[in-house]
Amino acid sequence: MKEKDEANKEEKKEENPVDSHSNEKQENHEAHKDDKEEPLSGGSSEPPMGGDSPGDKGTTPTPPPDKPSFFSKLLKAMNSNKPASAFAIALLVVIVWSLVVHQSNKVQHQREVSKMVAEHSQAVDSLNIRNLELSARVFSWSVRSELMRKNTENLNQLFTVFVQESDANLVQLISVEDGTVTISTDKQFEGRPLDIKNLTELLAQRIVTDDNGTTVYLQVMGFNEPIGILMARKSN
Numbered sequence: 001m002k003e004k005d006e007a008n009k010e011e012k013k014e015e016n017p018v019d020s021h022s023n024e025k026q027e028n029h030e031a032h033k034d035d036k037e038e039p040l041s042g043g044s045s046e047p048p049m050g051g052d053s054p055g056d057k058g059t060t061p062t063p064p065p066d067k068p069s070f071f072s073k074l075l076k077a078m079n080s081n082k083p084a085s086a087f088a089i090a091l092l093v094v095i096v097w098s099l100v101v102h103q104s105n106k107v108q109h110q111r112e113v114s115k116m117v118a119e120h121s122q123a124v125d126s127l128n129i130r131n132l133e134l135s136a137r138v139f140s141w142s143v144r145s146e147l148m149r150k151n152t153e154n155l156n157q158l159f160t161v162f163v164q165e166s167d168a169n170l171v172q173l174i175s176v177e178d179g180t181v182t183i184s185t186d187k188q189f190e191g192r193p194l195d196i197k198n199l200t201e202l203l204a205q206r207i208v209t210d211d212n213g214t215t216v217y218l219q220v221m222g223f224n225e226p227i228g229i230l231m232a233r234k235s236n
Contacts, residue, residue: 128234129214133207143155144222163185168234170233176228
């Protein structure tokens, strides 16, 4: 019987080749359709790669979490190791305190140095003034002896040597009668009246100090009365 059936099928295929070819295509299509439907019958399906699932449509993406700041990391590290944190804080306090003390000592030192320099400068100035006064006083004795002899040439030489050997920059002999300069190491002042209102008050001051220098005034005495005024000036 089987042989007869197969023979009949072959006869039909030979008679209708087009129908047999269409039947084979239909069977292949149904088999391919069954293969596609097999995953659905398995119970679980996964979305295709690169596609979005239906539930993801219309939702905004979640932003990434904020990075922890430096201070938060520092606090976390300090809390994790409290002894080391306490030691670091104590060390920082000591360093800051040392810097403050050092700066305070530096300022105090500068003040002391400035004070010492000012005191030293004042002492040097006082010493220079004292030396100028003493040298002018000794020099006035030589001027007196030459004035008593009215030896003008020797006075000019004495004035020049005194300027060269002492701290004085200018030496003058002033007349007590009219206040004119009779002898001066700077010849342009000779014969000019000195701008002094009261010679007695000037001699009472004896030492006059200003921004330009120091001037010493000494009275040159004769036998019973003054015969001249010696002026020695040291410029700054």
